[in-house]
Amino acid sequence: xxxxxxxxxxxxxxxxxxxxxxxxxxxxxxxxxxxxxxxxxxxxxxxxxxxxxxxxxxxxxxxxxxxxxxxxxxxxxxxxxxxxxxxxxxxxxxxxxxxxxxxxxxxxxxxxxxxxxxxxxxxxxxxxxxxxxxxxxxxxxxxxxxxxxxxxxxxxxxxxxxxxxxxxxxxxxxxxxxxxxxxxxxxxxxxxxxxxxxxxxxxxxxxxxxxxxxxxxxxxxxxxxxxxxxxxxxxxxxxxxxxxxxxxxxxxxxxxxxxxxxxxxxxxxxxxxxxxxxxxxxxxxxxxxxxxxxxxxxxxxxxxxxxxxxxxxxxxxxxxxxxxxxxxxxxxxxxxxxxxxxxxxxxxxxxxxxxxxxxxxxxxxxxxxxxxxxxxxxxxxxxxxxxxxxxxxxxxxxxxxxxxxxxxxxxxxxxxxxxxxxxxxxxxxxxxxxxxxxxxxxxxxxxxxxxxxx
Numbered sequence: 001x002x003x004x005x006x007x008x009x010x011x012x013x014x015x016x017x018x019x020x021x022x023x024x025x026x027x028x029x030x031x032x033x034x035x036x037x038x039x040x041x042x043x044x045x046x047x048x049x050x051x052x053x054x055x056x057x058x059x060x061x062x063x064x065x066x067x068x069x070x071x072x073x074x075x076x077x078x079x080x081x082x083x084x085x086x087x088x089x090x091x092x093x094x095x096x097x098x099x100x101x102x103x104x105x106x107x108x109x110x111x112x113x114x115x116x117x118x119x120x121x122x123x124x125x126x127x128x129x130x131x132x133x134x135x136x137x138x139x140x141x142x143x144x145x146x147x148x149x150x151x152x153x154x155x156x157x158x159x160x161x162x163x164x165x166x167x168x169x170x171x172x173x174x175x176x177x178x179x180x181x182x183x184x185x186x187x188x189x190x191x192x193x194x195x196x197x198x199x200x201x202x203x204x205x206x207x208x209x210x211x212x213x214x215x216x217x218x219x220x221x222x223x224x225x226x227x228x229x230x231x232x233x234x235x236x237x238x239x240x241x242x243x244x245x246x247x248x249x250x251x252x253x254x255x256x257x258x259x260x261x262x263x264x265x266x267x268x269x270x271x272x273x274x275x276x277x278x279x280x281x282x283x284x285x286x287x288x289x290x291x292x293x294x295x296x297x298x299x300x301x302x303x304x305x306x307x308x309x310x311x312x313x314x315x316x317x318x319x320x321x322x323x324x325x326x327x328x329x330x331x332x333x334x335x336x337x338x339x340x341x342x343x344x345x346x347x348x349x350x351x352x353x354x355x356x357x358x359x360x361x362x363x364x365x366x367x368x369x370x371x372x373x374x375x376x377x378x379x380x381x382x383x384x385x386x387x388x389x390x391x392x393x394x395x396x397x398x399x400x401x402x403x404x405x406x407x408x409x410x411x412x413x414x415x416x417x418x419x420x421x422x423x424x425x426x427x428x429x430x431x432x433x434x435x436x437x438x439x440x441x442x443x444x445x446x447x448x449x450x451x452x453x454x
Contacts, residue, residue: 001316004309005406015041015371025367029448030433032363032373041371042412044401047339049252049259051405054304057256057297064293073295074286080299081262084234084306085211085241089271090264091278094289096212096250097122098282099263103248106273107172108132115163116175116210117155118142118182121381123210125441137163142183143395145333145344150224151189153180155196164203174200177210178217178240182377184398185337187220190228190240197243206245206267214240215254216338219311233306253339255301256405260294314338318403320410324417329424339402343420345378346397349430354379354393356432356452362399362423365430370419375400380444
């Protein structure tokens with residue numbers, strides 16, 4: 001279907017010349033995060049906070065109540081959160097990673113283990129920052145990027161059962177990320193969520209959902225899982241959260257806001273601990289680091305993000321890009337998820353070893369070729385050394401093309417496809433990179449690189 005909206009305001013962008021792009025990426029030390037936004041033509045770095053808000057959200061911003069405590073926008077957000085998520089308690093935060101920080105700093109102690117289908121970068125880093133270890137238990141098909149399975153975001157239930165039987169005393173909670181961003185934006189089935197909930201509760205462990213893309217996950221359950229085709233995304237989301245004890249949530253994704261997030265839970269004792277951390281880190285519990293106008297935009301976006309026509313158009317654009325790349329011979333994670341298309345970079349650039357970061361090499365080439373900004377989700381983000389100093393590389397070496405919500409047209413997607421086609425024609429000449437500055441679990445944000453000269 002065509003996009004279910006009309007454009008009423010535009011933001012001009014300019015494509016720099018090839019020599020200018022070469023200079024900008026060199027000045028950025030070959031880290032695409034360091035390139036200025038005005039020097040980007042199509043920005044697919046992230047879908048987080050980059051969407052276009054609706055006329056209803058912009059109208060809501062004009063109704064911002066900037067009272068310090070208990071503003072009316074908080075009350076509207078509270079109503080939306082209870083309607084969609086259903087948890088007993090919640091607190092606003094300035095974004096999803098802040099919700100993670102509040103939760104894990106209150107709950108995770110040194111030596112604790114937090115299992116997930118696949119942790120994303122800040123989730124993993126926040127657990128590590130509090131002395132814990134993030135443990136990934138993806139289903140087998142999650143690591144087979146070209147295998148066409150409907151719910152490759154699932155957690156391996158048998159592995160979780162085994163893990164908890166051996167480590168239950170060290171596990172403060174069990175998490176599942178929907179959709180699975182680190183594994184190609186793949187959805188998690190309702191059957192899997194229900195089963196993980198049963199296992200966690202069987203060991204008396206709270207079950208939390210990293211709910212950044214809850215709406216897209218609900219839509220995939222509707223369109224891919226038996227028994228849900230006649231249910232609305234709102235109804236599906238309600239069932240999904242009914243199996244959980246809480247969630248972290250970035251409003252910058254499926255609530256289509258430019259800032260904002262929430263932490264929600266049922267346990268009153270945990271809530272009191274987290275609320276104390278929130279006041280210290282984010283602000284008073286009814287604003288959590290946000291202006292009243294931002295609370296209002298998120299309140300409206302939480303409901304708007306579950307609109308069926310919007311979700312159909314959103315996922316259709318992602319599939320359009322994925323199908324175009326696949327037709328052009330570009331190896332992409334299949335089937336496409338909701339928020340992004342993931343290129344399997346170590347397959348496309350097979351001459352570059354993982355130690356030289358093929359995902360980063362493709363991101364640099366996309367900027368060089370066409371002024372496109374993408375994000376490496378591979379060895380820079382997830383490789384780590386063991387206790388003996390041996391480097392372990394992730395099984396997936398991806399370059400993510402994250403599509404901002406309601407921002408680009410399919411003409412832009414055609415442009416991205418053509419850029420990949422041109423890079424493929426000269427792929428053997430593309431070089432890898434080494435890190436010259438930067439370390440730690442979030443090094444991808446700030447590291448400096450240089451090309452590997454053969």
